[in-house]
Amino acid sequence: MKLFILALLSLTSASLFASTSTITCNVKEELEGKLVDIKIEFLVENLGSDMPILLQHPKASEDMGPILVTPDMVGERWSNMTHLNGQGGDLRSAPDRIRLFGDGDGYTFVDLVLFKSAKYQKGYLRVSGSGDQSYQKISCTVK
Numbered sequence: 001m002k003l004f005i006l007a008l009l010s011l012t013s014a015s016l017f018a019s020t021s022t023i024t025c026n027v028k029e030e031l032e033g034k035l036v037d038i039k040i041e042f043l044v045e046n047l048g049s050d051m052p053i054l055l056q057h058p059k060a061s062e063d064m065g066p067i068l069v070t071p072d073m074v075g076e077r078w079s080n081m082t083h084l085n086g087q088g089g090d091l092r093s094a095p096d097r098i099r100l101f102g103d104g105d106g107y108t109f110v111d112l113v114l115f116k117s118a119k120y121q122k123g124y125l126r127v128s129g130s131g132d133q134s135y136q137k138i139s140c141t142v143k
Contacts, residue, residue: 020055021047025112025140027125029081031074038081040112041068044091044098047120047142052098054091065089067100080127083110097123108132114140 025040043055043066060068065085072082086104093099098120102110107130114123120142127134 020045021120022143023047023114023120023140024143025114025125025138027081027136027138029079029134031077031079034074036071036074036079038079039068039070040081040084041070042066042084042089042100047098048116050093052091052093054089054100060085080108080110080132083108084112105130112138 021044023042023044027038027040028035029038030036041057041059043057045053045055054066056062056066057068060066064072064082066089067084069079069081069084072079081102083102083104084100086102090101090103091098092101096117097113097115099114100110100112102112108127109129111126111128112123113125114120121140123138123140125134125136125138
């Protein structure tokens with residue numbers, strides 16, 4: 001009986017997230033002298049496991065990468081968030097978080113970090129490297 005209960009608890013915690021989760025984060029970025037709302041949306045298979053996998057978003061161009069960034073450009077300037085698609089999207093995991101790392105141009109680095117303790121709904125976004133430097137706490141939805 002004890003083994004059955006442990007197996008049931010294991011299944012319950014493993015099913016905290018469906019096998020494929022859609023994560024949507026809204027961030028602010030200054031582009032062309034304006035503060036712009038940018039939506040970052042990405043799909044993760046096995047969220048919460050030791051081996052989450054970043055999947056191609058169906059609305060994102062495969063040429064751009066797996067992460068959907070809208071808008072991706074304002075005027076003549078690309079959003080720094082598009083760097084998250086550098087190297088085809090780079091999802092890293094640790095026991096307490098997931099991290100998207102972007103280095104699309106070799107000069108600007110973008111980190112999007114979400115914490116497991118907050119059910120991947122809270123974290124931060126940091127842009128560093130070239131002239132652009134920013135940090136903001138973010139809230140996301142997970143479906």
